[in-house]
Amino acid sequence: MPYALCFLLFMIGLYCAVVKKNMVKIVIGLAVMEYAVNLFLIMLGYRTGGAAPIIDKTYLEPGTTQITANFINTSVDPLPQALVLTAIVISLGSLALIISICIRIYERYGTFDITEIRRLRG
Amino acid sequence: MTILFFILLIFMVIAAIIAVETKDLLGSVICVGAIGAGGSLMFLFLRAPDIAITQIVVEVLGLIIMIRATISRDLTLITGDREFFGTVVSVVIIFVIFMAGIEVFGTLPHFGSPKFAEVPGSPSELYIKNGLRETGAANVVSSVILDYRGYDTLGEVTVLFTSILGATVILRAKSRKLVEEPDA
Amino acid sequence: MTRVLPAFVLIPLVMAFVLPLFGKKGKNAATVLANLATITLLVLAIACVGKKGVYQVGNWSISVGIILVLDGLSSLMLLAIGVVSAAAMLFSAKYMEQYTAKSKYLSLFMLMVAGMNGLVLSGDLFNLFVFLEIASLASYALVGFGCEHEELEASFKYMVLGSVASSFILFALALVYGNTAYLNMACVAKAIQTSGLNAGLMFALALFIVGFGLKSALVPFHAWLPDAHPSAPAPISAMLSGIIIKTLGVYSLARVVFNIFGVSVQISWLLIALGVLSMVVGVFLAVGQWDLKRLLAYHSISQMGYVVLGIGIGALILAQNGNVAWASLAILGGLFHLVNHAVFKTLLFLTSGSIEMSTGTRQIKALGGLVEKLPFTRAACTIASASIAGVPPFNGFWSKLILVVAAIQAGLFGLAAVTVIVSLVTLISFLKVQRYIFLGELPENLQGIKENRGTMLAAMVFLACLCVLMGLLVIVPSLRESILEPAVKVLTAGPGYWASAGIIKM
């Protein structure tokens, strides 16, 4: 069920990107889609009552660098977290690029309305 | 705990709906900030503190970037959708995808019991077991992004580099040389 | 040989990081360096032909770390990327003098090459996504490089659809991870083979097909291509049409469908339907165009249809457990057409750039009689047009012939007929181009134009020679066995490929 809510968020983003005609709204839609995907990935790795995948002294056998079984059995999945870290930075990069394109289009056309920006016909 | 996730998720969905449907562009951008903040809290409760920190700081900078785009512009209210027929078709398609997607989540393991725990020898399990011994980093996420999967991170640095270079190129003042002009 | 694999990514990446430091003064040095880099990559790609290997990044074992895989298919793609990028870079040395910020252009170009090389070598799903994003972001920025109205608009449209596609791919990837707990392609394929396809994985496959379909502009998803490709500077149009849509779209699609999920009858018919739709719609939209680059862009859609059709027919035969030799023939046709299209479409876009630079326009009706003024461009354009229309003995003829034969062998006579008809319409469309641009009367305002010689011409001659000679790739058995057949074998091996290549144990 939490997955479904996450998917709903994804679909709201898709709806916004496909249907709206204000360019900033389209960008917002894309951003919402990316949030949803990131959240979904992290949720896939969650363990009920789990621990963050960061080792501190309490998770080490005393005096050694051996990890306790407790940590191995409760830690949440670190791999999706690494992926999401990458995905967040990628989405920030594409946000910067698309916003600069928007600003430039605004400079040229004086509007954010994509139905008025129509020199090209697909 | 689960009830907290539901509250946060519903908060995010409501913020998303407001962000999509509100007429005020600045308000809409601020609602995106609300989604991001909700997401960050969610990451924190999902035991991903690295992501929570990154998400909140990236959110702040992303908001500054987006507000830069909208503020001091002539905020004529551009509301409404594209032509009616296209809207209806897209809504129907999105609804169909949504209904198909809902069915799909039954195949995933239940929320709170990740798949990697069921698969013996899965990479995540090995990261947790051997991360400290093989890389020396106490933060397992750090050892994954910078050692086991460092190549991905090289790609990620490159993505950021590409987008910044792209933004510089797009925002440059003059794009074509005039014929007479000497090398500028 | 596997030791050089990181060089395919590192050379362009390091170049990309270093080139912006040259700035305005060192522009010429930067151009020379960039050309050297692309030529080095081409040489490396030629050296890698017929080799196989796995490179474990950081010496981590296969499922834990990331692996780079060199096999027949990726070495074929590396070769195509090498040829197209070397030619386009040579061409841009002169052509890009019209624009400012050349060193940044070179850097973005190298990033695009790095993204594509990394993508074809990657043996890990998430890594594939990261490199796909590098190549996509670089191409979004390059489409808008001119910063004029149309260019920015096309760039915006391209970027929105591209970002939606990327989100789809990432979501599909998350579903795959959630169902298998692996990201490595080999391990995912193994996990799927043991557990079978469930509804979640089918949905992920559908999302992958939509995502990669958007990236490769197959027909229901083609809206961005006719805007984006003509708006870019000519060498970038050549890169986009020549290789980007193939690497980001068709290569990834084939890799995911064949080697990870395995083919099924429904998926094969879906691929065939996408291919036929693209072929027919693309070519009929192209016939009515009077803007040269737009016409070429629509033909790209149509020709990509051929590639997907070939792969789809192969998948159908494989899924029905038919004769593997026939399936191989169909896939061979598709892949061979992919390489051919990379060469002749690059050449066509470069000639269009040459015409535009000489005359200042790309409207077909405003041109005419250029045969005396631009003799070499005309010759190159004629060769490329003959290739794309499937006139023997140029390369396009051979791949289309193989596709028709494969369709007939599979019993799909209707498809064979459609292939031939689309090819005829393509011929008509390019006869129009020849007639209006090079024959007829020279307009008054174009009396004083000159042809651009030098590096631009060298790039065109190089590609024109390839167009003539590439038929040898299927005719000479030793060349066929070393270049095309290993690539076909990778796809026909299906999800069991990873085990048969010794990458993982079953």
Next chain:
Amino acid sequence: MKGMTIIVKTVSSWVKVFIFLFGINIVLFGHLTPGGGFAGGVILAASYVLLMLAFGRQFVEENLPLGLASKLDCIGAFMFALIAILGIVFGGSFFLNFLFQKYLSGQALHLVSAGTIPLLNIAIGIKVGVSLFLVILMLSISCKGRE
């Protein structure tokens, strides 16, 4: 853009030091505690963005000129790639954590541990900080500079 009132300027000139130090802390301890190069880099960028909002664009450009910033951007990315390449030179494999495997194995939970990971974190911190600062500067130039 001349900047804001004296109150904002005074407060932000104090606060920026703490934000900057916090960013450095996050970068350096990325391999032990939550955080790392990305989060820390973004915080470093945020301290400069705060200065830019409070004092105006010219002030920031005097401290960190645009040309230098774009060079640092390239250098940060290049450093990251270089550390990866050093893995080939010293250990024979791309992205090998050669420092850890040769010199530092057995160290755990110390600042100097984990081999190349802290170095990579620093490289990413520089790269991310500078490039995000750069993009906001570029956007504000294009917003304000051409009116």
